[in-house]
Structures are given as C-alpha cells and as structure tokens.
Amino acid sequence: MTRTLRDRTAIVGVGATPQGKLPGSTSLSLAVDAFRAAIDDAGLTKDQIDGLLTFPGTTAPEGPLNYLRVGEALGINPAYTGSMVMGGGTAGCLVQMAAMAIETGLATTVACVFGDAAKTGGSRFDRASGWGDSWSIYGMYGAAANSAVAASRHMALYGTTSEQLGAVAVACRKHASLNPNAVMRDPITIDDHQRSRWVVEPLHLLDCCLISDGGVCVIVTSAERAADLRKPPVYLSGMGQAHTCETIGREDWWYVPHQKQALDKAYAMAGVGPADIDVAQLYDNFTISVILWLEHAGFCARGEGGAFVENGRIEIGGELPVNTAGGNLSESYMEGWLHIVEGTRQIRGECGPRQVDGAEVALVTGRGMTLNTSNAMILTRNGVTA
Numbered sequence: 193m194t195r196t197l198r199d200r201t202a203i204v205g206v207g208a209t210p211q212g213k214l215p216g217s218t219s220l221s222l223a224v225d226a227f228r229a230a231i232d233d234a235g236l237t238k239d240q241i242d243g244l245l246t247f248p249g250t251t252a253p254e255g256p257l258n259y260l261r262v263g264e265a266l267g268i269n270p271a272y273t274g275s276m277v278m279g280g281g282t283a284g285c286l287v288q289m290a291a292m293a294i295e296t297g298l299a300t301t302v303a304c305v306f307g308d309a310a311k312t313g314g315s316r317f318d319r320a321s322g323w324g325d326s327w328s329i330y331g332m333y334g335a336a337a338n339s340a341v342a343a344s345r346h347m348a349l350y351g352t353t354s355e356q357l358g359a360v361a362v363a364c365r366k367h368a369s370l371n372p373n374a375v376m377r378d379p380i381t382i383d384d385h386q387r388s389r390w391v392v393e394p395l396h397l398l399d400c401c402l403i404s405d406g407g408v409c410v411i412v413t414s415a416e417r418a419a420d421l422r423k424p425p426v427y428l429s430g431m432g433q434a435h436t437c438e439t440i441g442r443e444d445w446w447y448v449p450h451q452k453q454a455l456d457k458a459y460a461m462a463g464v465g466p467a468d469i470d471v472a473q474l475y476d477n478f479t480i481s482v483i484l485w486l487e488h489a490g491f492c493a494r495g496e497g498g499a500f501v502e503n504g505r506i507e508i509g510g511e512l513p514v515n516t517a518g519g520n521l522s523e524s525y526m527e528g529w530l531h532i533v534e535g536t537r538q539i540r541g542e543c544g545p546r547q548v549d550g551a552e553v554a555l556v557t558g559r560g561m562t563l564n565t566s567n568a569m570i571l572t573r574n575g576v577t578a
Contacts, residue, residue, distance in 0.1 A: 279560025
C-alpha cells in the first residue's frame with residue numbers, strides 16, 4: 193500500500209531576523225532570534241516544540257551551529273533532532289524531514305532553524321570546488337565557477353544571452369524594492385547588469401547572490417494541530433528530492449537533470465502541474481539557476497528559459513511571478529531558507545505591495561553543494577483535492 197504525505201503536515205510559523213551586515217551578531221544569536229519570531233508567529237511556546245532540526249552552516253566563525261548548541265541556547269530538549277549539511281538544499285530537505293518525523297510519530301511540532309554571520313565573518317565562498325581531488329587545477333574556485341560552466345554551456349547550445357540573465361536580476365531587484373527587509377532595494381536595469389564587473393565570465397556581479405548575516409526558522413506540525421494555531425496553515429501538498437554523486441565527469445552535470453526529478457516527485461505527490469502554480473520561489477544562487485529551474489519545472493521547454501524570462505514574464509503581474517521577495521540575488525542570501533518563508537507568506541496573503549493576487553499554490557525549490565542536491569515543495573492554502 194502506498195502512503196502519501198500530501199496535506200498531512202503544514203507550515204504554521206516562520207520567523208526571520210533582519211538581514212545584511214549585522215555587527216555584534218553571531219550565527220547562534222541569529223538562530224535564536226529567528227526561532228523566537230517563528231514561535232510567536234505560530235502562537236506557540238518553546239515547550240510545545242518537540243523536534244529540532246538545524247543546518248550547521250558553512251561560515252560560522254564560532255563553530256558549527258549544530259542541534260546541541262541550538263537546543264541548549266533555546267532551552268529545549270527535543271524528542272527528535274539532528275543537523276544536516278546540504279548547502280542551499282538544506283532548508284527544503286529539513287522541512288521534508290520534519291514532515292516525515294511528524295507523520296511517523298517521532299515528533300508533533302518541529303522547528304527547522306538556521307543562522308549565519310557570513311557577512312560579518314568575512315566569508316567569500318571562494319574555496320576550490322570539487323570533492324576529494326580539487327578542481328582548482330582547472331581554475332574552478334567556488335560556486336560561481338560551477339554555475340559559470342552551466343551558463344556558458346546553455347548559451348552555446350541554446351543561444352541564451354547575458355541580457356536574458358540580466359532579466360532575472362532585474363526582476364528580483366524589482367521585487368526586493370517592494371520588500372522593506374531586503375538588503376538590496378535600489379532598482380536596476382539591464383544596462384546596469386551589463387556594466388557590472390565580471391566575476392566568472394559569463395557571470396557579472398549582478399548575476400551573483402549576496403553574502404549576508406541573518407537567521408530563519410520554519411515550524412512544521414500536523415494538519416490537525418495546525419488548524420488550531422494562530423495563522424492559517426500552509427499545507428505541504430507535495431515534496432520531492434533528487435541527488436547525484438556524480439560531478440564534472442558526467443557530461444550533462446552542468447544541466448543538473450536531477451532537479452527535474454525532484455520537481456516531478458513534488459508535482460506527483462500534490463497532483464498538480466506547472467499550470468497550477470501561482471507563484472514560484474526558485475533557488476537563485478545565480479541568475480542561470482532560475483532559467484534552469486524554469487525549464488526543469490515545465491514552464492518552458494529545454495533551451496527556452498532565456499526567452500521565457502524576457503518582457504516581465506517572471507515579474508509580479510506577469511505570467512509567473514518568481515522570487516517575489518527578491519531571492520538570494522537581492523533580498524538576502526540565507527541559502528534558500530527565505531524562499532520557504534516567502535512562499536508561506538504569499539500563500540497566507542501577507543506580502544503587501546508584492547502580494548501575488550489569488551496565490552493559492554506556490555512552488556519552492558532548493559539546490560546545493562556542487563550542484564549535487566535538489567528538492568522541491570508545493571505549498572497550498574487549502575490543500576489539494578484528490
């Protein structure tokens with residue numbers, strides 16, 4: 193007999209600290225502040241949290257933000273706990289783990305927590321890419337180099353242009369200008385994008401995500417319990433993950449084909465498809481990432497992502513609003529955690545001037561490590577009718 197997690201659990205609380213450069217903050221203090229904001233959002237107390245999942249982070253100068261340190265700081269002794277490192281794919285995977293723990297009775301209410309002081313700590317995310325044998329002999333330093341390969345190949349095969357990458361950056365910045373909590377709020381143009389300096393050709397500075405301090409927390413509980421809490425539940429209607437342990441030796445590695453597998457699983461669980469999505473929060477460590485996600489998610493065919501983002505199609509008011517808070521590119525780089533927060537708030541209708549009218553179904557994606565891990569979630573207002 194096949195069991196499904198469709199609509200069995202819901203996000204009931206989200207919390208985020210201020211973002212940007214926050215002198216005097218630590219990864220731990222930011223995580224604690226985000227947790228407090230999330231339980232207040234849900235109308236819960238810390239004693240009602242019996243599950244704790246954390247992302248230790250990659251930049252905390254004071255050491256990894258594991259569940260022991262966070263649990264001690266919060267003053268809780270969870271029945272279910274753990275830490276996971278999957279880069280920008282961690283947030284979505286932890287929320288999915290929370291749903292599984294609740295469904296199996298290991299916990300009733302799980303807090304997924306992240307904090308990072310990367311900006312204050314001076315992190316540059318510029319270490320050599322690859323595992324084991326370093327790719328530094330090829331000049332591959334950092335995530336920008338990995339995505340530059342993807343962008344170059346997409347351009348060579350499909351005629352994608354730098355200006356089309358710029359359209360992604362412009363849309364995210366336009367949305368961030370409507371978000372008082374975004375780090376980068378000044379509007380930009382395609383010309384601004386084109387004039388920004390190279391980081392790793394063909395990626396300009398404005399093709400690249402930010403480095404930020406901040407904390408985020410997402411609280412998950414059962415659908416039954418969610419109905420009695422402060423905010424309307426946001427149901428986890430579909431979930432999917434897909435991973436590969438192959439890297440640059442795989443010919444199509446640059447296209448991250450496993451991302452489509454994660455999306456297909458999420459669509460199948462929820463019983464929806466691309467035409468049902470009202471708003472999308474697509475992991476955008478680089479502009480090319482959004483173009484690849486659009487193709488994998490079925491909003492356009494392979495090779496057509498560049499053309500799809502033109503003429504305001506992914507802006508609020510367009511056919512498919514994407515990254516409505518500004519994303520990693522302009523809101524803040526919280527390694528995908530804020531994408532879940534924004535998806536939740538859009539479904540609740542809490543986003544003010546950036547609210548997408550009638551948003552009832554949101555797609556949220558994450559990816560991380562050396563392009564090896566991916567996940568997708570379908571968030572809904574009323575669940576999905578079978």
